[in-house]
Amino acid sequence: MPxxxxxxxxxxxxxxxxxxxxxxxxxxxxxxxRFPFPERFVERLTGQRVERLERRAKYxxxxxxxxxxxxxxxxxxxxFTVALPLAETxxxxxxxxxxxxxxxxxxxxxxxxxxxxxxxxxxARRFGYMDxxxxxxxxxxxLIRDVGIEPLGPDLTPAFLARAARGKxxxxxxxxxxxxxxxxxxxxxxxxxxxxxxLSPTRAAGRLATSTGKPRAGADRLVPVIRAVLxxxxxxxxxxxxDYAHTDGSLGYFQKTFAVYxxxxxxxxxxxxxxxxxRRVQANRSTFYCPNCxxx
DNA sequence: AAAAGCCCCTGGACGC
DNA sequence: TGCGTCCAGGGGCTTT
Numbered sequence: 001m002p003x004x005x006x007x008x009x010x011x012x013x014x015x016x017x018x019x020x021x022x023x024x025x026x027x028x029x030x031x032x033x034r035f036p037f038p039e040r041f042v043e044r045l046t047g048q049r050v051e052r053l054e055r056r057a058k059y060x061x062x063x064x065x066x067x068x069x070x071x072x073x074x075x076x077x078x079x080f081t082v083a084l085p086l087a088e089t090x091x092x093x094x095x096x097x098x099x100x101x102x103x104x105x106x107x108x109x110x111x112x113x114x115x116x117x118x119x120x121x122x123x124a125r126r127f128g129y130m131d132x133x134x135x136x137x138x139x140x141x142x143l144i145r146d147v148g149i150e151p152l153g154p155d156l157t158p159a160f161l162a163r164a165a166r167g168k169x170x171x172x173x174x175x176x177x178x179x180x181x182x183x184x185x186x187x188x189x190x191x192x193x194x195x196x197x198x199l200s201p202t203r204a205a206g207r208l209a210t211s212t213g214k215p216r217a218g219a220d221r222l223v224p225v226i227r228a229v230l231x232x233x234x235x236x237x238x239x240x241x242x243d244y245a246h247t248d249g250s251l252g253y254f255q256k257t258f259a260v261y262x263x264x265x266x267x268x269x270x271x272x273x274x275x276x277x278x279r280r281v282q283a284n285r286s287t288f289y290c291p292n293c294x295x296x
Numbered sequence: 297a298a299a300a301g302c303c304c305c306t307g308g309a310c311g312c
Numbered sequence: 313t314g315c316g317t318c319c320a321g322g323g324g325c326t327t328t
Binding site for chain 3: 002073074286
Binding site: 002034074075105106123124125126127168169170174283284 | 298299300301302304305306307
């Protein structure tokens with residue numbers, strides 16, 4: 001379920017366990033996820049100190065003492081389980097399924113720290129992946145090079161959106177989903193953003209800009225809405241995470257009710273609106289929207 | 297170059 | 313209870 005807010009929530013959950021930790025043992029239980037693991041994956045991680053945990057787009061970046069960075073993408077079903085040294089405090093965020101043979105199903109990578117904690121990566125569909133990238137030249141790496149601006153940073157402005165959208169005939173939904181322009185938004189938050197901004201998902205992206213690339217009203221509305229949607233989701237995930245870190249282990253990510261996502265057939269939540277949320281398919285993904293609030 | 301399709305993979309929900 | 317179908321928050325690759 002990882003879009004930017006979920007990835008950031010996971011990063012914050014892993015941070016107290018991994019930052020400053022030394023990886024004493026690493027288990028890699030299969031040769032590939034979406035892509036093959038890099039050469040000598042286990043050897044290059046074992047013995048390393050984790051300097052910092054960062055996030056870029058939907059990637060979690062583990063900065064290592066060796067001058068390499070472990071890059072992790074969660075795909076659709078990637079999850080981490082953290083087990084702390086004391087049995088009483090061990091927590092298992094998310095479901096913990098066991099295969100018939102004994103080993104938990106789909107636990108592909110396990111990191112053991114010198115302090116006795118374990119961090120387990122579980123990914124049923126294996127759309128996630130991991131890579132090890134030298135810090136020198138990191139920005140030019142193919143996985144990083146073409147990633148667009150961070151939506152919560154200073155680069156997201158109406159002028160930026162207008163310049164990027166100018167002349168584009170693709171619909172606004174595809175424009176916001178495109179990680180090369182603004183990163184971090186996925187299907188849920190694009191639907192929520194378009195609803196809150198009152199923009200039709202099928203509207204041509206080029207209409208965010210004038211013919212000379214200056215922002216029009218849609219671009220002005222999108223910027224604060226994108227920020228608000230993501231920040232609210234992070235705040236909700238963060239509160240869930242505090243519970244998980246200190247008490248019963250009931251993480252399961254951020255579960256908030258959405259305004260339109262997965263609400264086909266339900267009444268629009270906007271006060272006074274009599275619209276019914278519709279679902280349509282764009283680029284093989286479901287789009288949820290209110291045909292009344294998002295006419296154009 | 298941009299846009300549209302297809303594909304990767306497993307599991308859960310649902311209908312019969 | 314079992315089986316078939318559809319759907320899922322990711323994005324890369326190929327075709328047009």
